[in-house]
Amino acid sequence: MPPGRHLLSGVLVVDKPRGPTSFDVVRRVRQALRIKRIGHTGTLDPLATGVLALCLNRATKMVPFLQAGRKIYTGDMILGMSTETDDITGRVTAKRADFDLSPREIIDAAREFVGAIEQVPPAYSAVKLGGVPAYRRARAGEKIALKSRIVQVDEFEITGIDMPRVSFHLRVSSGTYVRSIVADLGRRLKTGACLETLRRLSSSPFSLKDAVTLDEALDLARAERIEERIIPLEQALAFMPAVQVQDRLVRSVENGQVLPLSCLEDYHPQPGPVRVLTRETGLLAIYQYTPSEGPREQDQLTPLRILGRNA
Numbered sequence: 001m002p003p004g005r006h007l008l009s010g011v012l013v014v015d016k017p018r019g020p021t022s023f024d025v026v027r028r029v030r031q032a033l034r035i036k037r038i039g040h041t042g043t044l045d046p047l048a049t050g051v052l053a054l055c056l057n058r059a060t061k062m063v064p065f066l067q068a069g070r071k072i073y074t075g076d077m078i079l080g081m082s083t084e085t086d087d088i089t090g091r092v093t094a095k096r097a098d099f100d101l102s103p104r105e106i107i108d109a110a111r112e113f114v115g116a117i118e119q120v121p122p123a124y125s126a127v128k129l130g131g132v133p134a135y136r137r138a139r140a141g142e143k144i145a146l147k148s149r150i151v152q153v154d155e156f157e158i159t160g161i162d163m164p165r166v167s168f169h170l171r172v173s174s175g176t177y178v179r180s181i182v183a184d185l186g187r188r189l190k191t192g193a194c195l196e197t198l199r200r201l202s203s204s205p206f207s208l209k210d211a212v213t214l215d216e217a218l219d220l221a222r223a224e225r226i227e228e229r230i231i232p233l234e235q236a237l238a239f240m241p242a243v244q245v246q247d248r249l250v251r252s253v254e255n256g257q258v259l260p261l262s263c264l265e266d267y268h269p270q271p272g273p274v275r276v277l278t279r280e281t282g283l284l285a286i287y288q289y290t291p292s293e294g295p296r297e298q299d300q301l302t303p304l305r306i307l308g309r310n311a
Contacts, residue, residue, distance in 0.1 A: 008035060009058035010230040011066065015211040016044050016052040016200075025052055025214060032221035041067035042174065042203055043126055047089055050200030051211055059233050061305050065273055065286060066236060069204025070154065072171045075197050077182045079106075079164040082192035084138075085124040086179035090194070099191045103161050109188050110156045110168070119180050120148045151176040165196065205239050206231075233307075234275075234283050242275040243267040243301070245284070253284045259301040273304055283307055 016025055022043045030038045039060040041053040050073075055063050080097055083090030121127045123144035124135040138144050152173035160167035170178060179195045186193025201208055212220070212229050220226045243264055245253060252259065253276055261269065269289045276285045287301040 008033065008056050008227065008230065010056055010232045011059055011206070011236045012054045012056060012217060012226065012230050013206045013210040013212070014052045014054060014217055015208060015213050016049055017214055018047055018049050020214075021046050022052055026054060028214065029054055029217055029221065032218045033226060039063045041206075042071065042200075044200060045087065045179070045198070047087055047195070048198040048200065050198075051203045051206055051208060052200075053203055053206045056230065058307060059236070061307060062233060062237065062286070065240070065305070066205075067203070068174050069239075070171055070173060071176070071203050072169075072201045073178055074159070074167070074169050074199050074201060075178065075182075075195060076165050076167050077185070077193045078196050079166060079186065079189065079191045079193050081164070081194050082183070082186060083194045085194075086122045086183040087195040090124065094192050096191055097164075099189075101163075101189060101191070103158075106161060106166060106189065107158045109185060110158050112188065113156050113181060113185065114153050116150055116152055118148045119151050119177060119184070121146045121177050122179050122183075125177065149175065153181070156181070166193075205236065234277070237275055237283070237286075240273050240275050240286070241270060242277055243287075244277045244279060247278065247280070250278055250281075250284065253303075254306065256285075256303045256306050258290075258303070259287065261299045261301070264301070269299060274301065276301070 014025055016022065022040055026038050026040055030036065035057060037057045037060050039055045041055065041063055044050065044052055053066060055066065078088065080095060080099060081092060082094040083092050123138040123146065127134045127146055129137060134144050134146060155169065155171040157169040158166060159169050178198055182193050182195045210231065220229060245264065249259065249263065261267065271289060273286050273288050275283055276287050277283055285303055285307055286305045288304050290302045291299050
């Protein structure tokens with residue numbers, strides 16, 4: 001007998017199809033599973049496909065940690081065309097056909113975007129202004145002025161050129177807008193550019209090998225077999241170091257109390273989040289190492305997110 005839907009917990013990775021929004025995918029899975037608490041770890045635009053990780057019930061508390069990893073994409077851009085949305089779905093704002101670029105010029109220009117770069121999100125994006133998504137204000141005719149942000153581009157490789165179409169492979173930090181990179185490259189080349197296709201191959205720690213199609217997910221939900229494809233939180237967060245606490249400390253963890261390192265066995269301090277586990281009930285919380293200003297013996301783990309045994 002499958003578990004009650006309200007008890008389903010973990011990550012369901014969907015290979016999002018082109019067309020629906022990320023919210024559309026969440027809504028359809030939520031309805032099929034008849035549960036209320038579902039979040040995702042990074043929006044994909046309607047034209048984009050690929051990895052969309054859905055966090056179910058208890059796992060929604062882990063979204064900030066699961067969405068922080070690197071994203072890998074492949075896609076195509078069109079040189080000589082600019083649109084109001086920076087992708088092929090938007091109204092064309094400029095076109096140019098009288099340019100002559102060598103492959104080397106395009107490749108070299110793309111390499112200039114590797115590293116920590118300053119990026120302004122698209123006006124048609126989910127970034128909120130005064131609590132309202134920017135795309136809603138843009139659609140209402142408002143002029144949008146979003147603040148720039150620093151993002152990290154690890155790889156930006158040009159993989160094919162068939163003018164005016166240019167194919168690419170991209171590895172970036174969370175929060176990076178691929179449409180903005182494409183539009184900025186178009187400005188750098190003085191041709192303009194817009195995104196034509198985009199596929200997310202991975203959203204660390206998840207990849208397409210973990211994914212089911214949306215139709216498969218809905219079929220499994222209707223057959224009450226969705227748990228076959230749900231990744232448990234302990235597995236989804238396996239990239240984090242872990243510390244196992246004794247039973248006498250469980251209540252302290254559930255109450256969000258600090259954990260002195262002196263009471264933890266076999267834990268070697270390191271920066272970043274750490275999973276707090278118990279042998280009986282598994283994952284209890286996410287803590288982080290906090291050095292003290294005094295002796296090393298006063299160092300401790302402090303809480304970031306509490307799950308508890310029955311969250």
